[in-house]
Amino acid sequence: MDNNLKVTVVQSTLAWENPQANFAHFEELLKAVSDVDIILLPEMFNTGFSMESSKLSETMDGASVSWMKRIAQEKNSAITGSVIIEEAGKYYNRLVWVLPDGSTKHYNKRHLFRMANEHEFFSQGEERIIVEYKGWKICPMVCYDLRFPVWSRNDVNYDLVFYVANWPAARVDAWSTLLKARAIENQCFAIGVNRIGEDESNISYCGGSAVHDPKGVLLSNFKNNQEDVQTFDLSLKELNDFRLKFPVDMDRDEFKLT
Numbered sequence: 306m307d308n309n310l311k312v313t314v315v316q317s318t319l320a321w322e323n324p325q326a327n328f329a330h331f332e333e334l335l336k337a338v339s340d341v342d343i344i345l346l347p348e349m350f351n352t353g354f355s356m357e358s359s360k361l362s363e364t365m366d367g368a369s370v371s372w373m374k375r376i377a378q379e380k381n382s383a384i385t386g387s388v389i390i391e392e393a394g395k396y397y398n399r400l401v402w403v404l405p406d407g408s409t410k411h412y413n414k415r416h417l418f419r420m421a422n423e424h425e426f427f428s429q430g431e432e433r434i435i436v437e438y439k440g441w442k443i444c445p446m447v448c449y450d451l452r453f454p455v456w457s458r459n460d461v462n463y464d465l466v467f468y469v470a471n472w473p474a475a476r477v478d479a480w481s482t483l484l485k486a487r488a489i490e491n492q493c494f495a496i497g498v499n500r501i502g503e504d505e506s507n508i509s510y511c512g513g514s515a516v517h518d519p520k521g522v523l524l525s526n527f528k529n530n531q532e533d534v535q536t537f538d539l540s541l542k543e544l545n546d547f548r549l550k551f552p553v554d555m556d557r558d559e560f561k562l563t
Contacts, residue, residue: 308439308440308441310342310343310441310539310541311341311343311537312341312344312496312537313335314516314525314527314535315345315347316347316501316514316532317331317501318502319349319353322357323352324369328351332376334532335376338534339380342383344382346384346385346498347469347499348387348469349389350386350388351369351372351386351388355505357426358391358427364392365401365409369388370388373386373401374407377403377404378405381405383402383438385445387400387401387469388401397414397428398423402436404438410434412445413428414427415456417429418448421506435463441541443466445469448468450468452479454487454490459491460557462554463493464493464544466487466493466495468484468497470500471504472510477511477513480497481513485515487517488521489517489521492519494519494539495516496515496517496537499513514527514533515527518543519547
């Protein structure tokens, strides 16, 4: 068995601080999607990149995670994106990973975007997670995490890293360059899903969603400033064959985060 993974990437507009409108919009975008393994939505897919953490926060039993569970069950697919979650009096920009059976895992964004004062309204995540799914090891990340290669470093032999984002158009060149770099340096598939449109802070987003193979080759053809839903068939055999022929990881530098 080749253990191919079918991943759907949703590049979309977001309604500002309006979860119900975003749920309806994503349901429309996903109507034609079927027989896939993972659906990737942008960062804060339910609200846009808002700092109104106390006003917009939900619990893991709230409307957004409940909606994700319903879509995961209906599509028989894992679905993921980040939402504002309150837990024990703290607010997190939390990537939620939901399986068709309703089970969840989560990753709290580690690197908070201080240029938008995110660190003043959210608590920092402390742990990276690796999700094992359909024979793959997957490392989920959120937006600004992309700028920090040590945090993304492939020291556990993961196969796919993905970044859900609200990455502004003004810095889309950095986004594109770093996504490709993460694929090459970690010898893995790397995916970035980004929004389009303009938010209420007058920040413009052009998308630039992308899928790179372990050699850094671009597999996607998302157009800037256009909503699009694309599905990709990723080959674990292709990845493992490349690693055997070109075992870069054998020469990596050993260190631990403290």
